[in-house]
Amino acid sequence: MKTGEKKQHWAKKKEEKKIIVPKFRNFFRLATVSHILTFIFGAVLIYSLFFSDFLRINDVDLTGNNSIPSEQLNTAIENELNAKYWKIFSRGNFIFLNSSKLERNLKTQFKKIKKISVEKKFPSRLKIEMEERNLILFLCSRGDCYFIDENGYAYKKANSSEMENQGGPIVKLIDGSGKDINEGEYVLLPRYVDFIIKIEEAVKTETGLEILNEYRTESRISEEVIVQTKKGWDIYLNSKFPIEKSVYTLKTLLNRQIMLKELNDLEYIDLRSENKVFYRMIGGVV
Incomplete structure (x- = not known):
């Protein structure tokens, strides 16, 4: 290869490198921005689901408590909802609320409850139906x-x-x-x-x-x-x-x-x- 052709070939390669480097940098920047946005979205989603008031149970519908005062039941339910798992996650969160456990706890506290059903209604409502024992x-x-x-x-x-x-x-x-x-x-x-x-x-x-x-x-x-x-x-x-x-x-x-x-x-x-x-x-x- 002649000297002139060598110089031309070297110049062409150098020009290709100059084109590739900016493309790589742009890709890296886009990937970084995408990761940041994904992280922010995930953080917002986690906060909304687990820590915000969006899924916090704030409406309790009680039926069937003829002799058990609603005030006492609501206080007991509120105490259950205010408790936390591992001192981090609220039990009052729609996702974390264990309906079966709440049923057992209420039956333990209120002996007059014969049957009880706790149903979660998205996003923040509880429907509690119970049947009381008849004192004979x-x-x-x-x-x-x-x-x-x-x-x-x-x-x-x-x-x-x-x-x-x-x-x-x-x-x-x-x-x-x-x-x-x-x-x-x-x-x-x-x-x-x-x-x-x-x-x-x-x-x-x-x-x-x-x-x-x-x-x-x-x-x-x-x-x-x-x-x-x-x-x-x-x-x-x-x-x-x-x-x-x-x-x-x-x-x-x-x-x-x-x-x-x-x-x-x-x-x-x-x-x-x-x-x-x-x-x-x-x-x-x-």
Whole structure:
């Protein structure tokens, strides 16, 4: 190659290098800007999703709490929402909120809740539906009393003020056996509970007798119950037999064999045996 051609070839390569370097620099600048924009977008997205108020639960719709005050429920819910995971992420965030855990915590704090459903509504609403337990009676043993629902479930220990402030007379069943009552367990059979709550109305309707709301049982396992009339004598019943049949037997006995003037002399009437009835007068057995 001649000297002139060499110089021309070298000049051409130099010119190509000058073109390539600016192109590379422009690409690098664009890539850097793109990375920065992606980082900014990601940071904004993360902040919006996890730390801003956009997905913060701020509207709670409660239904089904007939006796549990809404103020108490809202306070408990707010405490749950204000807590944090690892002291960083709010539990009140729509994404982080664990509906199942909130349901468990509320049932633990409020024993009267029988069923509860927590549903998240995007972006910041909670819909909470619950069903409360029905207080049917108090079961007492060795001085301790518990709230019992229609299924025989002991859902909460009751103090004297709670027992007095129920808005009406509630049956109190005293277990003379002294057997422990465990909170959070089924301690009475549902059919036994159903039998107990029917006694007062059935006796009054068929015989006109009024009974006290404090019942007794020698052992709740036996499913027997002793009620006392306002005249002072007792009626022994067995839930294995329909209350209607037992009360009919009681009515027949009172109408046929015991004169009304003798009722004050009664000690008890025993209806625990099928097709048999026993009664005792004060001072003797008949």
